[in-house]
């Protein structure tokens with residue numbers, strides 16, 4: 265039976281990425297060796313990281329003065345690296361969920377943190393809009409897509425200070441203005457590659473402004489100077505990331521991808537809104553994520569949630585159980601998920617509803 269992969273992360277990758285990665289595990293770039301066993305200093309791998317760097321810059325229209333880094337440690341390490349490298353006195357953060365909260369916790373180790381707003385009291389079912397970013401902050405940090413709750417900020421916030429963004433779960437799903445940002449980071453396992461590499465896009469002029477000592481490995485300047493090869497980078501995830509980037513370029517780039525993503529999410533939200541049984545968890549329609557669609561059963565059908573998971577699983581749906589903090593269901597519709605899978609889920613919801 266065909267599987268429809270709605271996992272939130274690690275999550276679906278394009279067939280192009282999977283096939284080319286499988287082939288490179290057998291024979292990488294005609295070397296007769298596996299990508300798993302070649303030096304990261306080989307000319308063949310250098311070509312991989314160079315092309316990946318160029319494609320990130322091209323797809324996201326990154327201006328001069330920025331560097332693209334391929335680092336280890338996940339987005340969670342960036343929660344600490346960002347303030348260590350950028351927070352001189354004070355930073356502003358918005359609390360839109362567990363990931364944002366974790367970023368705030370780390371930033372507090374390095375200086376004053378002003379949390380401008382939080383939607384914690386409503387279990388993060390909306391994104392606060394009414395707040396002021398202090399003009400004396402070194403940067404304003406936000407999480408563009410709140411993977412767990414299905415809320416998303418699909419525009420660059422207006423801010424008197426440079427932006428820093430955790431784009432782990434929606435990078436490459438829309439164009440954005442990089443010049444407004446000092447730094448953007450994204451773990452690969454939501455929209456790009458297997459877990460193990462984190463993309464960091466950093467403005468060179470934002471660095472070197474803090475007085476503290478920074479351990480060599482945690483200093484962005486180390487990785488800039490060495491082209492992400494200060495130490496052994498995550499070779500295989502970078503190779504897979506390159507395949508996905510090539511695939512994104514073939515699709516016509518992020519603006520073309522965004523159109524399809526909006527159509528996919530629109531179809532599922534329409535089905536939820538038209539249903540007598542299901543209801544979305546995000547309270548403000550403009551905050552609805554096009555990457556992670558969260559929904560539950562209405563109170564009168566609540567006891568059928570387990571049955572629906574079983575019903576959907578029998579029909580090939582994988583990974584639709586909601587995060588434990590939200591419950592119900594979460595369908596992640598990352599770039600590589602085909603419309604066909606959304607259609608299958610919608611059909612499954614309608615069939616279940618008709619039966620009950």
Ligand SMILES: *Cc1c(COP(=O)(O)O)cnc(C)c1O
Nearest residue numbers: 338339340363409411432433451
């Ligand atoms: C998954 C996720 C993280 C955590 O990423 P790790 O690579 O596991 O550290 C952080 N932020 C967001 C928005 C995420 O979706």
